[in-house]
Amino acid sequence: MASPEQLADVVRGPLRLLLSGPQSSGARATPEDAALPGRNRIHLVVDGFDEVVARLRDAGLDFRSDVVSGPGGRQVLVADPSGNLVELFEPA
Template identity: 75%
Template sequence: MTASDQLAGVRYLVDDVSAAVDFYTSHLGFTLRLDAAPAFADVVRGPLRLLLSGPASSGARATPRGTAAGRNRVHLLVGDLDAEIARLRDAGLSFRSDVVAGPGGRQILLTDPAGNLVELFEPATA
């Protein structure tokens, strides 16, 4: 187990490491920790470490047969979902869903340049 004060890491397979770094740092507030493009990059936002693995990285090796890809995604909290949507649309990004509302809050999905899902989530106010 890792200590609770360490970063939580998620690996995303990407087609173009530089495009992915630009997407996450320019639009979603991540900071670049390591750039080993074209193979790999490491970006962080708060306690989240996102490992961006290109085709030449060891992380991009084939997934074992029978492993199903799901609808997993990075879940980012935002304070004002409507403002974030407007900001990202102004930057030329498009979304994979409409805003969905539920008892816990509102969310919308977009994709990074490789098609990985990113959920922007605004918690409901009590």
């Protein structure tokens, strides 16, 4: 489990805010070639992370990163048809 310095998960009503500390995977810079047209991304929590990633790879989606593991979980970046980033995330 991530320590408070690594990740904070704040929930208020329907809003969920994830704050990444300097040692978390979320604090790593987005690779320059991954973020076209921008560096913002939507973050989707998925169940069955390995199966989802395998299914999307088999479907030919444009992955913009390798799977990254950190104290909060695992993530991978995929591009939508317009090049916007979608982060698939599985909590630890």
